[in-house]
Amino acid sequence: MHDLVNSTELLKWYDGHARELPWRVSPSARAAGLLPDPYRIWLSEIMLQQTTVAAVKAYFLKFTALWPTVVDLAAAEDADVMAAWAGLGYYARARNLLKCARVIVAEHGGTFPADRAALQNLPGIGPYTSAAIAAIAFDHAETVVDGNVERVMARLFDLHAPLPKSKGALTACAASLTPQARPGDYAQAVMDLGATICTPKSPRCSLCPWHDICAARKAGTAAELPKKLPKLKKPTRFGTAYVARRNDGAVLLEKRPERGLLGGMLGWPGSEWRETLPEAIPPISADWVEAPGEVRHTFTHFHLRLRVMVAKVDSLQTNQKFTAAEDFRPADLPTVMRKIWSTAAAET
Secondary structure (H helix, E strand, O other), rough: HHOOHHHHHHHHHHHHOOOOOOOOOOOOHHHHHOOOOOHHHHHHHHOOOOOOOHHHHHHHHHHHHHHOHHHHHOOOOHHHHEEEEEEEOOOOHHHHHHHHHHHHHHOOOOOOOOOOOHOOOOOOOOHHHHHHHHHHHHHOOOOOOOOOHHHHHHHHHOOOOOOOOOHHHHHHHHHHHOOOOHHHHHHHHHHHHHHHHOOOOOOOOOOHOOOOOOHHHHHOOHHHOOOOOOOOOEEEEEEEEEEEEEEEEEEOOEOOOOOOOOOOOOOOOOOEOEEEEOOOOOOOOOOOOOOOOOEEEEEEEEEEEEEEEEEEEEEOOOOOOOOOOOOOHHHOOHHHHHHHHHHHHHHO
C-alpha cells in the first residue's frame, strides 16, 4: 500500500486548493521564494491546539497587530497578553506563550531554532507543535499528525483500531508518506485534505486526490473511520460566584492563581467548584441577592453550574480594591466569567 501512495497527487491538489489562512504562505508564494515566518507559524499552532481555525483567525490577527514579532511579544505585559487571549480557552497556552517568547529572546537572540529537538525544549512546545514548526516554517521532513491527519491515514490505510490506541500506527503511516521534497507544503496539504475533503462526516471521496488508492473507500468503510473508544461521561461540578458593584460602577474582580484552571486570568470571587455545592463565603459583607437562573459552562473534563450572587455596595462601604468602571472590560474576561457578568447584569 505504501508503494502506491506518494505525495505528488496530493501536492498537485494542494497547489490548486490550499486554504487561505492569515499565517500561511501560499504554495505559489512559497515556490516564488517567500518563506514562512516561524513566529507566525508558532503562534498559530499554539492557538490552534484544541481550537478551531474559525475561532483562531480573529485572535491571530489581533495578536500580530499588537505584537508583530516574538521580540514584541516577549516585552508585553502579562496582563495585556492574558486579556487579549480571553475567550480562546486553555489559558496555560497563553502563559506558556509568554514564557516561550521570552526564552527565545533571552537564549536564542530572538530567532526561532530550526531543529525539532531544540524547538521541543521550549516552553509549551510538544512533539506535534515542534514537528509542525520544523516542517512548515523550515521545510524539514518532519511528520506532522493532528486530528485531520489521523482521519486521513485511518481511511487511506483502512485501519480500524480505535483512537487513541491507534495513534502510534497512524503516525507510522503518516511518517512513511512524508516526502523529502516540499515537506512543509505536504504537511499542510494533508491537514487541508482532512479539513475540507476527508471530513469527519460525509467525506467527499469523489474530489479526493487519493480517491483511487484509498483502502477505506474501496472497502466502503470511510465514513466509519477513524474509530474511537467511547468517551467517559463528564462529571458536573457546582459553585457560587459573587459579583459586587459599587455605586460608582466599579466592580470587585480578582486575579486567579497562576496554576490551575483559568490560571492568571481575571475573574469574580467565588467558591471552589465541586461535585456537590460547596459552602461559599462572600468576599465582602453586603446584601447579596441570588440572580435568577444559573450559569452553565463546559470545560474539557467537566460541566460547570454556578449560582450567581449579586450585591450593590456604597463606595465608602469597603476597603476592598475594586476595578474602576472605566478600566473594566468584560471582553478581557474568560468566557465563563463573561457569562457570570451577563447573568449579574440582568439582575442589576
